[in-house]
Amino acid sequence: MPTLRWLTRDDDVRAAESVPYRLLEEVPGLGYGDRDAGNMLIQGDNLEALKALLPYYAGQVRCIYIDPPYNTGSAFEHYDDNLEHSQWLAMMWPRLELLRELLAEDGSIWVSIDDREGHYLKVVMDEVFGRRRFVTTITWQQRTTRENRKVFSEDCERVLLYCKDTEKFGASRNDLPLSDEVRARYSNPDNDPRGPWQSVSLNAQGGHGTKDQFYEFVAPSGKVHQLPNGRCWLYTWPVMQEKIADNRVWFGTSGQNAPRQKKFLSEAKAGLTPNTLWLASDAGTNDEAKKETVKLFGEAVFDTPKPERLLQRILHIATNPGDLVLDSFLGSGTTAAVAQKMGRRYIGIEMGDHAVTHCAPRLQKVVDGEQGGISKAQNWQGGGGFRFYRLGPPVFTEDGQIQPDIRFPVLAAHIWFSETGSPWTQPQPLTPFLGAQGGKGYALLYNGILGDKSASGGNVLTRKTLAAIRAAMGDFTGPLTVYGERTALSDATLKAEQIEFKQTPYDVKARK
Known part of the structure; x- marks a missing residue:
């Protein structure tokens, strides 16, 4: 497979490995x-944030949408969008690698881009995800007005779509709902009790038919119908007779027209196969998005924001309610806002101060039931919520040891949330047993929680430390997940005790 070479490529393709947890x-x-x-x-920084998420969410994200800087040569207020080409590629490669690891088996990643870097991005994503995981390139009509100040009016952007597993994504993705335009094609001029229908051709190219599909026949009105040159009927005569008897062939109100087949709305496919041309009327425009952000913030936060309707269409195709959505270039918070309104869970990552000044306030308004964007279409009335995080210190030293100043409660709370999806209430006094939820218990042996920091002591799962965990468990007797430096118990003992052991703090710390 062809590869893309740039000045710092050899270092960049290994960059994700050196990012600290x-x-x-x-x-x-x-x-x-x-x-x-x-x-x-x-x-x-989204590179470090993605690495921090990896041990907890690897293989869990159903849909990733990102709108990275386009490297246009313009200076945006919140992004340096004037990166030299090789620097842009160096930025994208390690982030795409980590995003790939976070995708679920039936998950997909959608990347907005324009033609300046889009073709290079396609080659990079072919390498990172594999060419067989490429699904399509969507052309989105981002504007409906003409730019007369340029050589060509640039009216469209691209969305590159890749998936983790082509067959699983294809089987799980959703059709688009039938539009009003499509529904308007159906009517019921003969008051058929099966409801509205539309007529479609009853003949096809002659080269596709068998000899039994070439014939003339007499309609109920007595009119003889012959095939147009080079055509054949869709059905053999016996099947055609059945269709006519079942009132599934339409000869017009006079009964004299050429026969056409009746296709009923009630029997039609529930939705439409997504196409690759997304018009502004269906997916919105940049101008629509600017108006949305002005209404929310009193200003246009970005030069080319994405409208909520674009994200609504992506998330409708790629996800179902309850699925996890990730945007690591969150910008003004559109992806998270749309995910919330559509009943999806989300992780949004944003580097700049506007994570606090714009993203958090926007999502607060969503929780309170703001009615902009897709709110009315989704019948959004508010609800839900979010937790706000900042990057903490590295977990490991350069030689792979846990940093000595990582405190037990910080690590315990993070592990508890990653396992249960809910906040951890710190008990007093602290014990190695963090609690139980959903029939499972969780424990952490770390930082001398049992008062023993020796190499073979309180951070290692032994029969002695297991007894201490059991003592703190109270009435809980179910399966137990234990985080620790290592385990001295055999696989047979772990199985007998219903214990799943995970290396503290990340059983994936050796992943590349």
Whole structure:
């Protein structure tokens, strides 16, 4: 397969490996609404944030949408969109690698881009995801007005679509709902009790038919119908007779017209196969998005924001209610807002200060039931909530050891949320047993929680430390997940004790 070469490629394709694992530390005062909703807003460098999410969400994200800087040569207020070409590629490669690892088996990633870097991005994504995982390129009509100040009026952007597994994505993706335009094609001029219908041709190209599909016949009105040159009937004569008897062939109100087949709305496919040309009338425009952001913030936050209707269409195709959506270039927060209104869970990552000044306030308004964008179409009345995080310190030292200043409660809260999706209430006094939820218990042996920091002591799962965990479990007797430095118990003992052991803090820390 062809590969793309640039100045720093050899270093860039290994960059994700060297990114440190960091903790995500909650900032309670910036969260809002129902903290148990499973939604996360993260402020920080998205490369480090993605690495921090990997141990907890690898293989869990159903849909990723990103709108990275386009490298247009313009200077945006919130992004440096004037990166030199090789720097842009260096930025994208490691992020795409981590995003790939976060995708579920039936998941998909959608990337907005224009033609300046779009073709290079296609080659990079072919390498990172594999050419067989390429689904299509969507052309989105981003504007309906003409730009007379340019050589060509640039009216469209692209959305590159890749998936983790082509067959699984194809089987799980959703059709688009029937539009009013499509429904308007159906009527019922003969008052058929089966309801509205539309007529379609009853003949096809002659080269596709058998000899039994070439014939003339007499209609109930007595008129003889012959085939047009080079055509054949869709059905053999016996099948055609059955269709006529069942009132599924339409000869017009006079009964003299050429025969056409009746297709009933009640029997039609529930939706439409998504196409690759998304018109502004269906998916909105940049101008529509600017008006949405002005209404929300009193200003246009970005030069080319994406409208809620574009994200609505993507999430409708790619996800179902309850699925997890990720946007690591969150911008003004559109993806998270749309996910919330559509009943999806979300993780949004934004580096700049406007994670606090724009994203969080926007999502607060969504929780409170704001009625802009797709709210009316989704019958959005408010609800839900999110937790706000910032990147904490690296978990490991350069030689792979856990940082000595990582505190037990910080790591415990993070592990609890990753396992249960709910906040951890710190007990007093602290014990290695974090609690139980959904019939499963969770424990952490870390930072001398049992008062023993020796190499073979309190951070290692032994029969002694297991007894201490059991003592703190109270009445709970179900299966147990234990995080620790290592385990001294055999596989047979772990199985007998219903224990799943995970290396503290990440059993995926050796993943590349």
